Structure formats: structure tokens, C-alpha cells
Amino acid sequence: AQSxxxxxxxxxxxxxxxxxxxxxxxxxxxxxxxxxxQSPGQGLQLLLKYFSGDTLVQGIKGFEAEFKRSQSSFNLxxxxxxxxxxxxxxxxxxxxxxxxxxxxxxxxxxxxKA
Amino acid sequence: DGGITxxxxxxxxxxxxxxxxxxxxxxxxxxxxxxxQDPGQGLRLIYxxxxxxxxxxxxxxxxxxxxxxxKESFPLTVTSAxxxxxxxxxxxxxxxxxxxxxxxxxxxxxxx
Numbered sequence: 592a593q594s595x596x597x598x599x600x601x602x603x604x605x606x607x608x609x610x611x612x613x614x615x616x617x618x619x620x621x622x623x624x625x626x627x628x629q630s631p632g633q634g635l636q637l638l639l640k641y642f643s644g645d646t647l648v649q650g651i652k653g654f655e656a657e658f659k660r661s662q663s664s665f666n667l668x669x670x671x672x673x674x675x676x677x678x679x680x681x682x683x684x685x686x687x688x689x690x691x692x693x694x695x696x697x698x699x700x701x702x703x704k705a
Numbered sequence: 706d707g708g709i710t711x712x713x714x715x716x717x718x719x720x721x722x723x724x725x726x727x728x729x730x731x732x733x734x735x736x737x738x739x740x741x742q743d744p745g746q747g748l749r750l751i752y753x754x755x756x757x758x759x760x761x762x763x764x765x766x767x768x769x770x771x772x773x774x775x776k777e778s779f780p781l782t783v784t785s786a787x788x789x790x791x792x793x794x795x796x797x798x799x800x801x802x803x804x805x806x807x808x809x810x811x812x813x814x815x816x817x
Contacts, residue, residue: 625805634795634808691736691755693806697747
């Protein structure tokens with residue numbers, strides 16, 4: 592069965608510093624991969640998605656992610672973090688065998704210090 | 706997401722009581738989902754529906770029930786059989802399989 596692992600429960604970065612959030616997945620075929628962001632008390636918002644093609648995908652709010660098949664990873668990056676980026680980030684993998692289910696990681700909470 | 710409305714935002718349940726959480730969408734999406742979110746556990750799928758009048762159990766369906774009588778609506782009932790219902794509940798939709806999901810702003814359910 593597919594699974595998603597986000598090794599870091601929380602991360603703290605200084606405003607203006609670079610950010611990388613890790614995500615590893617387990618899936619037999621090429622997965623559909625997503626990153627979502629959640630502010631407290633809100634729903635999730637899609638940051639970016641990978642289906643196929645270019646392994647470096649650009650998303651909203653200046654985020655990007657790179658799909659590395661050999662490492663089963665889909666890490667999220669941002670070159671310069673803003674205080675408004677403080678939130679919880681979820682990596683997710685979707686089935687591509689006719690199913691509608693998406694598996695979410697446990698999330699990484701990002702703290703931004705001034 | 707303005708296209709998905711969850712109500713109420715906060716809900717309190719008494720012991721032995723069933724409560725229903727509402728989810729309405731105007732995105733014309735076929736698929737709808739209910740997730741439960743607990744701190745440190747990410748999102749767990751309760752039920753999902755791909756088309757009207759059809760739905761499937763997710764990973765934690767026990768103690769919950771749903772209906773899909775209209776494309777726009779997918780209400781979730783938390784029954785008295787659910788012994789630990791305190792959580793944040795999220796409704797989501799997608800327009801076809803494997804597409805990104807769109808989320809409502811959630812309902813927080815607590816026990817009185």
C-alpha cells in the first residue's frame with residue numbers, strides 16, 4: 592500500500608532563509624504527488640502538483656518541489672521564507688490506477704522567526 | 706475555498722447524540738470526501754463518493770455515516786457509536802480521479 596512520510600514534525604527557520612521540507616513516498620508506479628498548506632483553523636490549499644514530465648515543478652507563493660524517483664522523494668523548497676509562510680504543510684500521493692483516494696503525510700509545521 | 710461550504714464551523718455533541726456536518730459545493734465536482742484531522746496524525750479518510758447515490762468507506766468509517774443524494778451535497782453524520790469524535794473534520798472535492806482536492810474550511814466537533 593502506498594504511504595507518505597514527512598520526517599520532520601516541525602521546522603523553525605529565520606525569515607529570509609531558505610526552506611526545504613522533506614517528503615518520501617512508497618508507491619509501486621509513478622505517483623501523483625501534491626503539496627498542500629494549511630493555516631490554523633482552515634482547510635488545505637494546493638501549493639503544487641506533479642503528474643509527469645519535468646521533475647521540478649513550480650507552485651504558488653514562490654514554492655517549488657523536485658520529484659526524485661531514485662530517492663522516492665518529493666521535497667518542497669522555497670529560497671526565502673516570509674513570516675506569512677508559517678503554517679502546516681502536507682505532502683500527499685494520489686492513486687493512478689483508477690482510484691480516487693489520496694494519502695496524506697502527517698504534516699510538517701513550519702515556524703518562522705524574525 | 707469559496708466553492709465548498711462546511712457548516713457549522715463549531716459543533717458540540719452530547720453523549721449519545723448523533724450530529725450531522727454539512728458540506729455543500731458549487732464547483733460541479735463529481736467526487737467528494739470526508740477527512741478527520743487530529744493533531745500529529747495528518748488527514749484520515751472517513752468516506753468518499755465518486756458519483757451521486759454511491760459512496761465507499763475510507764480508513765476510519767466506523768461510527769460515521771454519509772449520504773450522496775445530490776451532486777452538490779455530502780453530509781456526514783457522526784453517530785453515538787463514534788466514541789472519540791472530538792476532531793477537526795474536513796470536506797473536499799475533486800473534479801475527476803487523481804486530480805488535486807479542494808477543501809472546505811472545516812468543522813470542529815467537540816464533546817460537551
